[in-house]
Amino acid sequence: MHRTASSPEENSNKMVASYYRDVHRESSETRSHAKKADHGKLTFLKDDIEKFDLQDLLTASAEVLGSGTFGSSYKAVVVGQPVVVKRYRHMNNVGREEFHEHMRRLGRLKHPNLLPLAAYYNRRDEKLLVTEFAENGSLASHLHGNHSAEEDGLEWHIRLKIVKGVARGLAFLYNELPIIAPHGHLKSSNVLLDESFEPLLTDYALRPVVNPEHAHMFMMAYKSPEYAQQSRTSNKTDIWSFGVLILEMLTGKFPENYLTPCYSSDADLATWVNNMVKEKRTSEVFDKEIAGTKNSKGEMIKLLKIGLSCCEEDVERRLDIKEVVEKIDVLKEGDDDEELYGSNQGKAYSVRGNDQEGYSFTLDR
Incomplete structure (x- = not known):
């Protein structure tokens, strides 16, 4: 037969x-x-x-x-x-x-x-x-909620702390659960923050018990191309979602693909960041509400590069969870001696070429 x-x-x-x-x-x-x-x-x-x-x-x-x-x-x-x-x-x-x-x-x-x-x-x-109950609500509310004039956005060291915690929690799920895409529903509203802004992943590992047709439509909020177009999941499907989450935290932009059940490169946050980098407009990418420092500029660019590497459309080139944790764990907060965004001082981010590892970033001074 x-x-x-x-x-x-x-x-x-x-x-x-x-x-x-x-x-x-x-x-x-x-x-x-x-x-x-x-x-x-x-x-x-x-x-x-x-x-x-x-x-x-x-x-x-x-x-x-x-x-x-x-x-x-x-x-x-x-x-x-x-x-x-x-x-x-x-x-x-x-x-x-x-x-x-x-x-x-x-x-x-x-x-x-x-x-x-x-x-x-x-x-x-x-x-x-x-x-x-998590005292500080969701990451989404801090990134996209209505802030008062007196309320500052999340500082760089807090954002880095959140990224590192999410990476470790995700790696733990990968080690403990023998299922594909162990989180399965990673998005900023499913990252909660405790009283010290330590991130807490929620709604994880529910995909095996959710009706398949509903899971396909409404889980994987940040849909990778292979998932949206072919309903194909792998151990790198969560990695795409994490990459979008990193870019969301660095840019402060709400991922437009979240609003649609399909994938469109025109509405993809990773595509927008890539295009800005190619046009040497990287300095315009970062969320103006990040209270950063002079020595954190390079670290922010390193994290941006990690986010883009998690959002490779080619699944084989996309980072795996072990590589993600290793690259993120070595990132530093920087010193508190100069504001990242101040008056124009002739400093800008730029990109130098593009190799097998992705974009190579430098600083123009």
Whole structure:
């Protein structure tokens, strides 16, 4: 019998099936817990959070934080502790036991740059995921929110700290989860900031349990060309998203491709940055709200180059996660002796050629 090529959906299902075969080897305890988890009750995954029941959650005063492609998110204060509850209506890609297994595996993930999953509620037509509340909101709100005249934008050292934390959290997911594109939904609104502006990744590793058609339309907000055009994912799909996130942080621009389900180089942030660099207008790329210093100029350009290397349209030339972390970890904050943006002093960024490693940046003085 003639065998036809597998569709993207079939490949996705095969990936999920392979993942769960791996999980089943450690799932005997999980199955027992799943059977004990009564329908209509919250299942807690963290021991250091005070337990409460669904009724407590439903009767608590709630503040709507936002409404996304999957559902709404709320902040509620339950038994004296602030939590965030997200409602999901398109998470029926796996059965009940597999869903419990996946949630418990996520609950075992521990890293300083991951927002832990504290509890969940499982019903066929609706899922609730509960996390702790992050004091400083999302990175997106700091980059694109309405700032008052007295409120400064994020300083360079804070932006670098966030980039380094996101890279480490992403690398941890790659090491711990045997699935393609371990985050699967990386964007600035899914990077939360704690009281010291340490980044916390959220909404990670949900792709295996989300309905495939919904995942394709609404996950991978920063869609790589191969994903948008061919529904093809790889271990470098998250890297593209991270590259766009880096460029978003450096430029302060909202990625236009986020608003469309397809990929267009004309509306791509990486393409715009590349064109500005080729035109020797690199100094115009950077967000004017970055409070930087003289000695951070070179570091900012190095990070810009890393972002562009993460956004290579050729997947083979795109950096892998190990290379990304190595390059980012060595970046420095710089000294606080001179403002990056001040009066015109005849200094500008320029580009010198283009080699196998990407653009080679220099400073004109």
